Amino acid sequence: xxxxxxxxxxxxxxTDLGEPTKIVGIEITCRQDSxxxxxxxxxxxxxxKYGMQNANPISMPMDPNVKLEPNREQQESNHSxxxxxxxxxxxxxxxxxxxxxxxxxxRLAAYTANPSFDHYNAAKRILRxxxxxxxxxxxxxxxxxxxxxxxxxxxxYGFSDAAFANADDRKSISGYVFLSNMGAITWMxxxxxxxxxxTTEAEYMALSEAAREVIWLCHLYGELGIIQSCPILLLGDNxxxxxxxxxxxxxxxxxxxxxxxxxxxxxxxxxxxxVVDCRDPQQTVDIxxxxxxxxxxxxxxxxxxxxxxxxxxxxIIVTGITRHKVMWYYNIKTDVDNQIIIIVSSSLQHTSI
Numbered sequence: 618x619x620x621x622x623x624x625x626x627x628x629x630x631x632t633d634l635g636e637p638t639k640i641v642g643i644e645i646t647c648r649q650d651s652x653x654x655x656x657x658x659x660x661x662x663x664x665x666k667y668g669m670q671n672a673n674p675i676s677m678p679m680d681p682n683v684k685l686e687p688n689r690e691q692q693e694s695n696h697s698x699x700x701x702x703x704x705x706x707x708x709x710x711x712x713x714x715x716x717x718x719x720x721x722x723x724r725l726a727a728y729t730a731n732p733s734f735d736h737y738n739a740a741k742r743i744l745r746x747x748x749x750x751x752x753x754x755x756x757x758x759x760x761x762x763x764x765x766x767x768x769x770x771x772x773x774y775g776f777s778d779a780a781f782a783n784a785d786d787r788k789s790i791s792g793y794v795f796l797s798n799m800g801a802i803t804w805m806x807x808x809x810x811x812x813x814x815x816t817t818e819a820e821y822m823a824l825s826e827a828a829r830e831v832i833w834l835c836h837l838y839g840e841l842g843i844i845q846s847c848p849i850l851l852l853g854d855n856x857x858x859x860x861x862x863x864x865x866x867x868x869x870x871x872x873x874x875x876x877x878x879x880x881x882x883x884x885x886x887x888x889x890x891x892v893v894d895c896r897d898p899q900q901t902v903d904i905x906x907x908x909x910x911x912x913x914x915x916x917x918x919x920x921x922x923x924x925x926x927x928x929x930x931x932x933i934i935v936t937g938i939t940r941h942k943v944m945w946y947y948n949i950k951t952d953v954d955n956q957i958i959i960i961v962s963s964s965l966q967h968t969s970i
Contacts, residue, residue, distance in 0.1 A: 643713060646754070646926060652715055655754025655926045660747050667744060674749025676915070678721040678742065681908040685724065686786055688733035700732040703740050707732070714755055716794060717918045718743055719806040720905050727785065727808070754926035757800040763922060765899045766850050767851035767891075772843055773797040773834060774850035775828035776895065776902035779819040786826050787812050789819035792905030797861070800922030803830060806905040811875070817857035818874055821881075824853055824862060824892065828881040828887060831890055848888050852895035862892045 623715050637645050646653040664670040707722040721743050728736045766774060775795035782789055788811070794804040805826065813819035831849045838845060853859050861871065862885045884890045903909060904917040 627645075642925075643886070644754075645860045650759045651756050653754045653926045654755040655752060656710065656714060657751045658751045658925075659710065659713075660751045663710070663790055664744060665750075666706070667703060667741070669744040669748060670739065672741075672745045672748050675742065675745045676749065677911055678718045678746040679724070679739065679908040680742070681910055683735075683739070685728070685736065685739060686783070688728065688736065690733070700737055700740065702728045703737075703744075704729055707740070707743055714925075715747070715753070716801050716804040716921050717750075717753075717904065717923055718747065719804060720790070720792070720907065723806045723808070730809055730921075750923075750925075752925050752927040753923050755799040755922045756924060756926070757922065759798070761798050765895055765901075766852055766893055769850060771845045771847055771849055772838055773802060773845075774852070775831065776852045777820075777823050778854055778900055778902040778906050779813075779823035780906035781813065781816045781819045783808070789813050789822070790906045791819075791823040791826050792831060792902045793823065794902045794905060794921065795830065796901075796922070798918075803834065804902075804905060805830070814873070815857075815870065816862070817855060818871065820853060820855035820858035821874065824851065824858055825878045825881040827851055828859050828890055829873050831884070835889075835925050848885075848891035851890050851892050852900070853892055854894065854900045856894065859892050859894055862890075905958050932953060957959045 622633060626633075636647050639645065642656060644655050644657065644661050645946075646655070655889060661670070664672070704726050706716065708726060711719045711722045721739075725736055725740050725743075761772070763774065773795050774797075777791075777792055777793045779792070780790040789809045790806065791809050792804075792806045795802050807826075809819065809822055811822075813822060828851070831851065835845050835849065862881050867884075881890070881892075885892055897903060898913060898916060901917050901920045904914060904921070909917070
């Protein structure tokens, strides 16, 4: 960081203001072995704007048992405008640093033109969720441990997934997330532009979307002087689509696929991307493509590097299940069986909440 500052001073007339604490509304907390970004002030402003500052918090942004459908009745325009404004606020929060609500916000955005009261209630449920996770932030550690997949010296790796044929218009949902230093750095949850005829096709299209993000990240890191020396690891969960990236299998069933999606095959053949199979429950990007049961959802939130930033500073890590108080902080890992955050330290106290 000092070297970067010296280079900037040699080129531009700048003033060193010390370590950053807030940039465009994102709060930055630097510690000896990690950096955390969060947006509690922005979340509080959203809650106050919609009168939800005293709402009861909940542990998930969407109820997996509730089926959302397009509204068949016309609603008053002012209701639609309020709904659109709320979804816009949530989507900004999603883009900035809350991948855990990406699927929920983008799912509800599909009903902006004619929302029903069910859609508005679902949006308020997201507000109740961020009320309880207001202090959540993404933490990046000085180590780059990977929970799944083969290890390599590269700085980042990613997950790709697709949810086949949603109930509204039968278009699939693509999702990807890339992680570095145990925290999410870029993510996407998006409806595909065309209807896929099979799960393999939907997953193949999602892999191609993720591959484009790989190339952009490689260029970004390269400009920062961090060159990726090996094929970038990309984890998918469909055998058919993973195989198609290496050779043109299943020709009769896939010859109709648009040419632009086959670009990922060239990247694999040229050694720029390594597509590896990764199945549930280790497929972190499931949180971007579908509404999940609570245990899976909490697990994937932890894998994204999201946790209570204020609690980490106090030596307390809080999840929806348990609270762990530690004498000092070393590392965070995910317990596969209990699906909770564990603090590795020489002294650990446990209390239920």
